[in-house]
Amino acid sequence: MNSVDTNIFLTTGIIATVLFVALFIFSCVTVSKERKRIQDELSGKAGVFDGPAGEPLWNGKLPEEVNDYTNPRYVYENLVEAETYQPSNGRIVGYRISPKLVIHSCVRQIKPSWVAKYRDRLGGELLEFSDVRALAASWKEISELRVAAGDKPLDVKSVYATHCGSVVICNVENMMWDYPSDLATLENYLLILKR
Numbered sequence: 001m002n003s004v005d006t007n008i009f010l011t012t013g014i015i016a017t018v019l020f021v022a023l024f025i026f027s028c029v030t031v032s033k034e035r036k037r038i039q040d041e042l043s044g045k046a047g048v049f050d051g052p053a054g055e056p057l058w059n060g061k062l063p064e065e066v067n068d069y070t071n072p073r074y075v076y077e078n079l080v081e082a083e084t085y086q087p088s089n090g091r092i093v094g095y096r097i098s099p100k101l102v103i104h105s106c107v108r109q110i111k112p113s114w115v116a117k118y119r120d121r122l123g124g125e126l127l128e129f130s131d132v133r134a135l136a137a138s139w140k141e142i143s144e145l146r147v148a149a150g151d152k153p154l155d156v157k158s159v160y161a162t163h164c165g166s167v168v169i170c171n172v173e174n175m176m177w178d179y180p181s182d183l184a185t186l187e188n189y190l191l192i193l194k195r
Contacts, residue, residue: 059123062079063079064100066099072141074095074145076089077090077093091105092105101131103135106122109156112180115191124195126160126167128163129177131194132161136175139154142154157171157172158189159191166179169188
C-alpha cells in the first residue's frame with residue numbers, strides 16, 4: 001500500500017469515526033429529550049397537557065348512571081353534561097358514550113409498556129370489550145366533539161382494552177382483538193380510559 005492509499009484510508013476512517021460519533025451524540029440527545037418529555041408528562045408538570053381537556057387528573061365523582069342519555073356528549077369538571085361545547089363549564093373531563101359509561105377526555109398514543117403508568121397517572125380503568133363496542137358505535141361523534149372543542153380527532157382505530165384480565169388491542173372497525181406488540185410504532189394504539 002503506497003502513501004496515497006494510506007492517506008485515503010486514514011482520511012476515510014477519520015471521517016467515518018467523526019460521523020459515527022456525531023450520529024451517536026445526536027441519538028443520545030434525542031432519546032434524552034423524549035425521555036424527559038415523557039417523565040414530565042407522567043409527573044403532571046404544569047403546562048405539559050395541552051388542549052381543552054387540560055390537566056387530566058380529576059378527582060370528582062360522576063353519577064353511576066344517567067337516565068337522560070340520547071347522544072354522546074361532553075362531561076365537564078363541574079359535572080354538567082352537554083352535547084355542545086360550553087367552555088364556561090370548565091375543563092372537559094370526559095365524554096359520555098352510554099348511560100353508564102364516560103370515557104376519559106385525555107387520549108394518548110402510547111406503547112404497550114406504558115399502559116400501566118399512564119392509567120395510574122391519568123386516573124381511570126382500561127376499557128372492557130363491551131365498552132369498546134359502545135365506543136365504536138359513537139366513534140365518529142366523539143371525534144367530532146373533540147374537534148369542536150379544539151382537540152385532535154380520533155384517527156387511530158386500535159385501542160387498548162382488557163380481555164380476560166390481559167391487556168389487548170381492539171380494532172374498533174372490525175371488533176377484532178390481539179395482544180399488543182412493543183415493536184409497533186406509537187401511532188398504532190390509543191389509550192382511552194373509562195372514568
